[in-house]
Amino acid sequence: MEFKDYYTVMGLARGATADDIKKAYRKLARKYHPDVSKEASADALFKELGEAYEVLKDPEKRAAYDRLGANWKAGQDFQPPPDWNAGFEGHGRGFGDGAGGDHSDFFEALFRRGFAGAGPTAGRGPASGGVHAHGEDRHARIQIDLEDAYFGGQRSLSLQIPQIDAQGRMSVRDHKIEFVIPKGVRAGQHIRLAGQGGEPIGQGQAGDLYLEVTFRPHAHYRVDQRDVYLDLPVAPWEAALGAQIEVPTPAGSVELTIPPGSGAGRKLRVKGRGIPGKTPGDFYFVLQIVLPAADSDAARAVYTAMRSQFTSFNPRSKLGVPA
Amino acid sequence: MSVNYTHSVTDVLILEEQQDLTLDILCRACSTEVEQLLELVDEGVIVPTGDAPEVWRFTGVHLRRARIAVHLQRDLGVNPAGAALALQLMEEREELRARLRALGVSV
Numbered sequence: 001m002e003f004k005d006y007y008t009v010m011g012l013a014r015g016a017t018a019d020d021i022k023k024a025y026r027k028l029a030r031k032y033h034p035d036v037s038k039e040a041s042a043d044a045l046f047k048e049l050g051e052a053y054e055v056l057k058d059p060e061k062r063a064a065y066d067r068l069g070a071n072w073k074a075g076q077d078f079q080p081p082p083d084w085n086a087g088f089e090g091h092g093r094g095f096g097d098g099a100g101g102d103h104s105d106f107f108e109a110l111f112r113r114g115f116a117g118a119g120p121t122a123g124r125g126p127a128s129g130g131v132h133a134h135g136e137d138r139h140a141r142i143q144i145d146l147e148d149a150y151f152g153g154q155r156s157l158s159l160q161i162p163q164i165d166a167q168g169r170m171s172v173r174d175h176k177i178e179f180v181i182p183k184g185v186r187a188g189q190h191i192r193l194a195g196q197g198g199e200p201i202g203q204g205q206a207g208d209l210y211l212e213v214t215f216r217p218h219a220h221y222r223v224d225q226r227d228v229y230l231d232l233p234v235a236p237w238e239a240a241l242g243a244q245i246e247v248p249t250p251a252g253s254v255e256l257t258i259p260p261g262s263g264a265g266r267k268l269r270v271k272g273r274g275i276p277g278k279t280p281g282d283f284y285f286v287l288q289i290v291l292p293a294a295d296s297d298a299a300r301a302v303y304t305a306m307r308s309q310f311t312s313f314n315p316r317s318k319l320g321v322p323a
Numbered sequence: 324m325s326v327n328y329t330h331s332v333t334d335v336l337i338l339e340e341q342q343d344l345t346l347d348i349l350c351r352a353c354s355t356e357v358e359q360l361l362e363l364v365d366e367g368v369i370v371p372t373g374d375a376p377e378v379w380r381f382t383g384v385h386l387r388r389a390r391i392a393v394h395l396q397r398d399l400g401v402n403p404a405g406a407a408l409a410l411q412l413m414e415e416r417e418e419l420r421a422r423l424r425a426l427g428v429s430v
Contacts (some may be wrong), residue, residue: 026399026400028406033395033399034396034399034414035394035395038430050398057414136354137351151373174336176329176330177329177331178328178330178332179331179332179333179335180335181335182336182337189337189340189383190338190339190383190386191335191336191337191338192333192336192338193334193335194334195334196330196332197334207351208351208352210352221422221423222427223427224421225421229425231427255373262328286427
């Protein structure tokens with residue numbers, strides 16, 4: 001496994017004080033917090049930071065980590081020394097929601113094995129003695145295609161579920177689930193899969209799994225809440241004279257009327273063709289005028305004729321400059 | 324050791340369309356205690372319908388706000404008022420991003 005340099009992760013020197021560590025954590029946590037940052041890597045960076053903080057803020061864990069010595073480099077191949085756990089008794093509390101599965105192999109190797117009570121379920125006591133409680137709810141993110149929101153779509157997910165056996169050993173169970181994406185779901189919303197969260201204690205109910213939805217970026221469509229936008233290229237004569245054209249939407253093609261005298265940027269709305277739902281969104285075509293190339297004498301003649309025809313036309317009138 | 328199997332889930336719904344979430348459901352989904360959610364209600368971060376905590380009902384949007392507020396308090400050490408302010412600014416920022424995206428600006 002790879003060595004993790006927790007000091008570098010937190011931007012600290014080895015001699016950092018407890019106060020330095022807390023300040024560095026707060027500062028970086030604000031930067032990388034997945035609810036705050038929009039960076040795709042925020043989740044991973046925040047987890048790494050949380051792990052580093054979990055070790056460095058805890059005098060026992062920090063002392064244990066420091067015992068490894070200062071010569072290790074991040075990413076270097078690492079195996080814990082054989083007598084590693086001797087003399088340390090951990091009592092770490094999971095960092096995030098159901099944090100058991102969120103640590104690196106490096107962390108697990110150093111602090112999980114033999115650290116009693118550190119796991120997400122073990123920490124809550126055994127499932128005996130008449131204690132019944134709901135399992136934890138779990139949260140994850142899922143990226144779907146816009147078409148899935150229009151039609152629903154079968155999806156399968158593979159979840160890595162950490163579990164701890166009666167001997168306190170940690171293992172990861174691969175849990176595959178299949179479900180249908182609910183029609184009408186929008187970016188930023190959450191899909192709840194009942195009973196797919198953490199295991200219950202005793203006879204309680206299993207927790208639920210929440211999936212935060214984002215749309216995979218689409219080559220043509222843009223989405224704003226329920227509404228969907230498409231930049232629609234049209235010929236100058238279609239915009240000027242009007243036209244009936246066939247255009248695509250995720251729900252199939254529609255006949256669109258372009259009114260005569262349309263300009264670039266004009267939005268044409270097709271009601272109810274956005275993301276479906278109780279109040280379906282609308283679909284907007286945003287006109288973009290595309291010019292044929294003036295690459296032949298005949299084509300140039302047409303443009304020349306236009307120039308002589310529209311002598312008083314000033315495309316820059318809004319800029320207050322003469323034609 | 325790992326055991327592989329596939330499970331088909333039929334109870335699937337969109338959280339934000341829910342209107343009848345109880346305080347208990349919110350507590351579980353946020354992995355927190357009632358007291359912390361009562362503070363968020365006091366702060367106006369989540370505004371339930373119903374007269375007393377036992378009959379309060381929340382929406383999926385409340386659940387989402389509560390989760391973020393709980394995370395900010397837990398991870399960044401802000402107090403409930405600070406979390407409320409951060410949340411408000413984050414929502415404003417999200418609206419502005421959405422408007423930019425609708426204009427075709429990638430953000």
